[in-house]
Amino acid sequence: MEVVILGAGYAGLRALKALQKADDLHITLIDKNDYHYEATDLHEVAAGTQTKESISYLIEDVVESHKTTFIKGEVTKIDAEKQTVLLADGKEINYNYLIVALGFESESFGIAGVEEFALPMVNVETAAAVHQHILAMMQKYQETKDENYLKIVVCGAGFTGIELLGALVEGRKEYAQIAGVKPEDIQIYCVEAVDHLLPMFSEKLAAYGIDHLKSWGVQLLTGKPIKEIKADTVVYQDDAETKALKELTAKTIIWTTGVSGSHVIGASGFEQRRGRVTVTDHLTAPDHENIYVIGDVSAVMDATSKRPYPTTAQISLKMGHYAAKHLLATLKGQTIAPFTFKSLGSVASIGNSHAFGVVGAAEVKGYPASFIKKAILDRSLLETGGIKEMLAKGRFDLYH
Numbered sequence: 001m002e003v004v005i006l007g008a009g010y011a012g013l014r015a016l017k018a019l020q021k022a023d024d025l026h027i028t029l030i031d032k033n034d035y036h037y038e039a040t041d042l043h044e045v046a047a048g049t050q051t052k053e054s055i056s057y058l059i060e061d062v063v064e065s066h067k068t069t070f071i072k073g074e075v076t077k078i079d080a081e082k083q084t085v086l087l088a089d090g091k092e093i094n095y096n097y098l099i100v101a102l103g104f105e106s107e108s109f110g111i112a113g114v115e116e117f118a119l120p121m122v123n124v125e126t127a128a129a130v131h132q133h134i135l136a137m138m139q140k141y142q143e144t145k146d147e148n149y150l151k152i153v154v155c156g157a158g159f160t161g162i163e164l165l166g167a168l169v170e171g172r173k174e175y176a177q178i179a180g181v182k183p184e185d186i187q188i189y190c191v192e193a194v195d196h197l198l199p200m201f202s203e204k205l206a207a208y209g210i211d212h213l214k215s216w217g218v219q220l221l222t223g224k225p226i227k228e229i230k231a232d233t234v235v236y237q238d239d240a241e242t243k244a245l246k247e248l249t250a251k252t253i254i255w256t257t258g259v260s261g262s263h264v265i266g267a268s269g270f271e272q273r274r275g276r277v278t279v280t281d282h283l284t285a286p287d288h289e290n291i292y293v294i295g296d297v298s299a300v301m302d303a304t305s306k307r308p309y310p311t312t313a314q315i316s317l318k319m320g321h322y323a324a325k326h327l328l329a330t331l332k333g334q335t336i337a338p339f340t341f342k343s344l345g346s347v348a349s350i351g352n353s354h355a356f357g358v359v360g361a362a363e364v365k366g367y368p369a370s371f372i373k374k375a376i377l378d379r380s381l382l383e384t385g386g387i388k389e390m391l392a393k394g395r396f397d398l399y400h
């Protein structure tokens with residue numbers, strides 16, 4: 001029995017871990033990189049407050065070679081009829097069961113200039129490139145004294161944008177040193193389409209995060225949808241009634257207005273929206289009982305809100321575990337209860353020692369929230385990797 005897992009993110013590795021416990025099947029894991037990275041920490045790599053090595057570990061460390069073959073390769077298409085996966089180098093891999101966990105990509109919403117003039121932050125390479133770009137711009141400031149080199153604009157104030165802003169505030173000391181200015185001379189902006197930020201939190205809790213960012217000098221422009229990105233310029237609608245546009249110039253423009261699932265989903269002909277397949281209650285693609293679609297390429301309906309659950313590391317881990325359990329039960333001719341999800345809560349960090357969010361029914365903020373976020377992250381490292389990875393990272397930092 002051949003099970004193929006596409007993607008070594010949270011969902012794919014969680015499924016792998018559970019499947020490797022079973023006998024009588026061979027697993028092939030395919031990823032374009034030979035390492036897994038903690039996607040929840042990308043903003044820190046972009047700001048330079050963590051290195052890319054500190055959020056990555058080798059896939060071979062979690063692969064049991066007598067059960068699993070790892071292939072480093074880029075998936076281009078899934079052929080559900082032929083039961084094959086096509087790779088960019090022309091290889092074709094056959095499967096009996098497939099677990100698709102290909103993760104997310106940057107979403108431009110068709111806004112002109114985003115691909116050319118804004119920096120994405122969707123994997124370790126692009127996140128590290130953001131940091132390198134910021135440092136290069138600070139160097140340029142030294143040479144030119146043009147203030148635009150000191151300006152950083154974050155586009156979109158979702159969870160990603162907010163966490164990135166907090167990390168950039170922390171990174172200012174490093175940038176300022178290179179530019180030869182004071183940290184407060186580094187100008188950090190955020191341009192956001194809606195007025196009401198962080199709608200999943202109570203007003204008071206959202207204000208905790210927003211007020212902190214403002215008190216650290218972050219300039220938040222809300223109710224200003226971005227209409228175009230030009231070279232070194234963000235063009236946004238300044239007035240909803242007159243539709244008047246305004247321009248904000250900066251040498252660093254970072255794009256965090258949301259994500260879509262992998263383009264491979266659309267290329268493979270699955271019924272999808274923004275790269276996400278609305279799955280059955282046991283996480284398979286409609287009409288394909290042998291294809292599980294999990295993580296950020298999957299849309300699972302929340303029966304209460306009648307909308308898909310937001311894509312998070314937390315739900316990805318749960319889906320990975322469920323898909324493996326369901327597959328193993330199916331092979332034994334058994335059935336298990338449908339997938340259900342109850343969020344443990346969500347916590348956003350702003351910088352290394354402040355965070356805010358909801359855990360269970362309780363609102364948490366400040367130092368304890370920051371601690372809880374680290375504990376949740378370390379748990380995900382423990383669930384996908386193992387105690388070795390967690391300790392090697394030194395992530396359980398009791399001082400914050």
Ligand code: NAD
Pocket residue numbers: 109111155156157158159160161163191192193194224225226227256257258259310311312346347348349
């Ligand atoms: P998002 O879709 O949650 O937020 C994007 C933001 O960009 C929104 O506020 C939106 O109004 C804004 N936006 C969209 N188009 C715009 C435009 N043209 N101009 C200006 N603003 C625009 O995306 P995200 O923040 O990348 O998060 C993706 C998913 O990952 C979410 O489900 C989120 O909850 C999850 N996430 C969770 C955590 C955490 O739990 N700590 C951290 C990061 C992301």
